[in-house]
Amino acid sequence: MGAARFDxxxxxxxxxxxxxxxxxxxxxxxxxxxxxxxxxxVQETFVRAWRFGDRFDPQLGSLRGWLFAILRHVVIDMARxxxxxxxxxxxxTIEGSIDGAVSAEDRLEQALLAWQIEEALRRIGEDHRRxxxxxxxxxxxxxxxxxxxxxxxxTVKSRVYYALRALRLALEEMGWDDRSS
Amino acid sequence: xxxxxDDHVRPLLGAFVLGHLEPADVTAVRAHLEGCAACRVEAAExxxxxxxxxxADPERLGTPAEPxxxxxxxxxxxxxxxxxxxxxxxxxxxxxRVGAVAAVLALVAVVGQVALGPPEPSGGEVVALTAARPGxxxxxxxxxxxxxxxxxxxxxxxxxxETYAVWFEEAGTGDRSPLGTFVGVEGDLYxxxxxxxxREHVASIGVSTPxxxxxxxxxxPVPVV
Numbered sequence: 001m002g003a004a005r006f007d008x009x010x011x012x013x014x015x016x017x018x019x020x021x022x023x024x025x026x027x028x029x030x031x032x033x034x035x036x037x038x039x040x041x042v043q044e045t046f047v048r049a050w051r052f053g054d055r056f057d058p059q060l061g062s063l064r065g066w067l068f069a070i071l072r073h074v075v076i077d078m079a080r081x082x083x084x085x086x087x088x089x090x091x092x093t094i095e096g097s098i099d100g101a102v103s104a105e106d107r108l109e110q111a112l113l114a115w116q117i118e119e120a121l122r123r124i125g126e127d128h129r130r131x132x133x134x135x136x137x138x139x140x141x142x143x144x145x146x147x148x149x150x151x152x153x154x155t156v157k158s159r160v161y162y163a164l165r166a167l168r169l170a171l172e173e174m175g176w177d178d179r180s181s
Numbered sequence: 182x183x184x185x186x187d188d189h190v191r192p193l194l195g196a197f198v199l200g201h202l203e204p205a206d207v208t209a210v211r212a213h214l215e216g217c218a219a220c221r222v223e224a225a226e227x228x229x230x231x232x233x234x235x236x237a238d239p240e241r242l243g244t245p246a247e248p249x250x251x252x253x254x255x256x257x258x259x260x261x262x263x264x265x266x267x268x269x270x271x272x273x274x275x276x277x278r279v280g281a282v283a284a285v286l287a288l289v290a291v292v293g294q295v296a297l298g299p300p301e302p303s304g305g306e307v308v309a310l311t312a313a314r315p316g317x318x319x320x321x322x323x324x325x326x327x328x329x330x331x332x333x334x335x336x337x338x339x340x341x342x343e344t345y346a347v348w349f350e351e352a353g354t355g356d357r358s359p360l361g362t363f364v365g366v367e368g369d370l371y372x373x374x375x376x377x378x379x380r381e382h383v384a385s386i387g388v389s390t391p392x393x394x395x396x397x398x399x400x401x402p403v404p405v406v
Contacts, residue, residue: 010257017253025248030241039252044361044375046256047263051372073362081359081376114236121242129242136199137239154192161195164227171230178229 013050020064021046023119023174024071030115031075031108041078045071065175072108079108113176120170128163131156187213190220198228263373305333308386310397314338319388319397325380332360332386333373336397339365345388345396347374352384380404 021042028038048070049056056066121129134145135156146153190213196202197210214221310319319336332347339345343365348357360374387398 010260013256013260014253017256021248021252022245025252026246029246035246038246039249040375040377042248043252043256043259047259050260051263077359077361110236113233114238117233117237118241119245121237121239122245132234133239133242135196135201136234137237142196142201157196157201158192159195160199160201161192161227164195164198164230168226168230171233178226 009053010050012053013046016049016063016067017046020067023064024067026119027068027112027115028071028075030118031111032078037078037082041071041074044074048074062175068112068175072105072112076105076108116171116174116176117167119174120167123170124163124166128159128166131159132163132167135160187217187220190214190217191223194220194224194227198224198231199234306402308399308401310334310336310386310388310399312338312397313395317396319399321386321399323380323383323386323401329375330378330380330383331373331375333371334386334388335369335371336388337369339370339396341365341367344391346391347372348387348389349376349378349383350385350387350398351378352382355384357387 024042024045025038028041029035032038032041045067049067056063121132130149131145134140134148135142142153142156146156149156190210193202193206193210197207202210210224214224305322305324308321308323310321312319317336317338319334322333324331324333330349332349334347344362345365346362347360349360350356351358358376358378360376363370363372381404383401385398385400388396390396
C-alpha cells in the first residue's frame with residue numbers, strides 16, 4: 001500500500017462524495033433495487049477509492065468514471081452474492097435478458113443506461129419532459145397533447161425536438177457517448 | 182417533393198426519429214436529409230437518444246433516491262478504522278513470514294502468531310489461512326459489527342496482476358458467499374472486506390482464482406454461544 005494517494009485523502013474523499021455520491025446512490029438503488037444494499041455499495045466504493053487512491057490517474061479518465069467503475073464491480077459482487085440482478089427497465093429489456101446468455105456485466109450496463117436516461121429525463125425542463133412523457137411513453141396523439149397544453153401541434157413537435165436535444169446534452173454530461181460504443 | 186429549408190425541417194426531427202410523423206412529413210424530411218449533411222448528423226444524434234428511451238421506466242421519474250445523510254460519516258468512520266488497522270496489519274504480515282517456516286507437503290500452514298505483534302485494540306479472531314500454492318502466505322482477522330462481518334487479510338506471494346475472489350463459506354449449506362475481488366501485487370498486500378453474513382454463519386474464509394480454484398482457506402472457529 002503506497003503512502004501517496006493522489007488527492008484522495010479524507011478531504012479528497014469528502015469532495016468526491018459531495019460531487020458524485022448522489023448520482024452513485026441513484027445508480028446503486030436502480031441496480032440493486034434496495035436502499036440498504038445501495039448504501040452499502042456506495043460506502044464500499046468510497047472506502048475502496050480511498051484505499052486505492054494512488055491508482056487513480058486523472059490523465060486516463062475522470063474521477064467520476066473511476067468511481068463508477070469501482071461501483072460497478074461492487075454492485076456486481078453484491079448482486080452475485082445475493083443472487084439478485086439489476087432490475088431491467090421495461091418489457092423489451094426483459095425479453096433481451098431472458099435467454100440466459102446475458103452476463104451480470106451486461107445487465108449492469110443496461111441498468112446504468114436505464115438509470116442515465118431516467119436521470120436525464122429528470123434533469124431536463126418540465127415542459128420538455130412533459131411532451132416526451134405524453135407522446136412517447138403514453139403514446140398520445142400530438143393533436144390531443146397540443147389541445148391539453150393549449151399550444152399549436154407544431155409547437156408540440158418542436159418541443160419534442162428540443163427535448164431530445166436536451167436529453168442528449170444531459171446524457172453527455174453524465175459521461176454517455178454513443179460514438180465510443 | 183420539394184426539399185424544405187433547415188428551419189422548417191429541424192423542429193420535426195424529434196418526432197421523425199420517434200416515428201411519430203405523418204407519411205407526408207416523413208417523405209419531406211427524408212428528402213431534405215438526402216441533401217443536408219448537417220441535418221443528417223443531427224437526426225442521427227437524436228436517433229441515438231430515442232434508442233435509449235425504451236430502457237427508461239417513467240414510473241421511476243418521480244423522486245430521485247437521495248443518499249442518507251449519515252452515509253458520509255459512515256464512509257469516513259470506515260476509512261479511519263482501516264487507517265488504524267493498516268499499521269497493525271503491516272506489523273502482522275512480518276510476523277506471518279516469521280511463522281511460516283512450518284511447511285507441510287507443499288502446503289504452507291500459517292499459524293496464529295499474533296502474540297508476536299503488538300496488542301490488538303480492536304480485537305478480532307485470527308484465522309490461519311492454509312495456502313495451496315508454494316510461496317503464498319496469508320492470515321485473516323475476522324471482526325464482527327452489529328451490522329456486518331468484516332475480515333482483514335494480509336497476504337504475500339500471490340501472482341501480480343491476477344484477480345482473486347474472497348468469500349465466506351456458509352455454515353450448513355457450504356455455499357460460498359462472495360465478499361469481493363482484488364488484484365494481486367508484488368510484495369505484501371492488505372485488504373479488508375465486508376459482508377452482511379452474520380458471524381455465526383461463517384464456516385471458513387477463502388481466496389480463490391476466477392475459475393474457483395482455492396488459493397488459501399482457513400476454517401473459522403465455531404462461535405461460543
